[in-house]
Amino acid sequence: MAADPAAAPRQPTDSTNHGLRVVVAWLILSAIATPLVAIYVGPLIPPGNASVQAQGQVFTNQVMVSLLTPVLCLMAVFFGYGLLRFRVRRSEAVLDGPPLRNDPRVQILWIVITSAMVLFLAGFGTYELLKDGSGGGQGPNPIALPAGHKSAFQVQVIGQQWQFTYRYPSLGGMESNQLVLPANTLVALHVTSLDVVHSFWAIELGAKADANPGVDNVAYVETKGPTVFHVRCAELCGLWHGYMFNNGRVVDSAQFSSWSAQEQRIFASIKHYVNRDAPFAHIYLPDPARRAG
């Protein structure tokens, strides 16, 4: 038996232009929130300001958050308006809403806007990465080379269960358990591992590179003024992974000279053995003569 259309509850007529209301509210909220987020929240986003690359990452995050804010505002206004305006009170009967109809203009607008945003972010991200590598590990043959990379200060980062040590080829292959870098200097970090996969993450420097055994993973960072930064392993690497961290320092040239002289004095007694068993190389995998395993 066919249903009688006349018996169904009639849809209440509503002449309010809800779409226009949502768009106006969204534009007003976005116009207020976006500059506030860009100016006040963006600069607070990690990693910090200890290197040119870290500064670039903060700028990238600032741009992305600024783009994200209007999208977030649209979602908030849409849901907020819907929840408040179309809420059914307990005393009211539950009625079905008007049918949703396809509108090609809305669909095209949505596709165009989201595609433009995604393509812009892809292009912007690629540009930022290719500019100087953004502090990321680029493997043994980097393609995003910062200006002056040939004269960059070389430091080898050696991961082992569970500590990073640092080797300075320009200081006679000196190795130290402290990462100390000269200020305002382009540094080439050659990251490798002696055992399992680690990940070197100098947070405020904006440097992050996987430490793979037998691989020279190169990352560039240009230090700024003297500061202290945190170093962590960012790859689950065994029992004491959570304890694989320490602090690094960026110091002025006088302090760096003083520190390196002191470290070289300490290193002198082991230099012969280090150079004998593990002569400096970008791929550094010493194999103990009488390994237990």
Add this chain to the structure above:
Amino acid sequence: MRVGVKLLLVCVAVAGAGVIIGFYASNLTTLAGSPAYSVPVQNSNGHKVVNLEIQTVAAIGPKLSRNPDWVSYLIHTSRGWKRETVWNLPANATVHVTIFNFDGASGLRNPYFGRPQGMVGNSILVDGKPTDAVDPDDASHTFAVPALGLILAIPGVADDAKNQCGFAPCPMSNAHRTIKFTFHTTTPGHYRWQCFVPCAAGWIFGFGGPMQTIGYMDGFLNVSA
């Protein structure tokens, strides 16, 4: 049942589970696998002094572990030698350490760790002789507290030494090396210590079993005020 009551029950259950997991993780990171041993503290002119006697053995033996063939550290307590690697120490104290090593050499993976550092004078006594570098090939184990910058390599017993120890506890009549050094504890905290030598015989690259289990080749210094 009302939705509000259901939500409340879910929140209480999640909070309860969080507390239990928190206690478990806290216990795991400070004590797991090894009960804490409070090292006796002496007073010398108002300064706290601790004498820490430890030994390293190639095999812990059936009396002290369910894994009798695992390499391990032991500590000398008032109850004898025990496999306890979490040690309670006072802050800002002088710690005199004596290590008796009954194990042979495995070799350092990173020869840099052959340089004693972080102890008084950046030097250790090996069988009574001052040493500021240990041949990486002769290293048997290391004792390292990375957060304190303390690291030293422990030379092994010669391969052809007579009267070698089979398994722990090893009497002093067995062939051994004696290493002595002094370091200072600093501020209170949990400082992890470990061996850097891949010394777990029978495991891939020497890095499994006792190297990945608290209570054998690693532990904590629980430094408190």
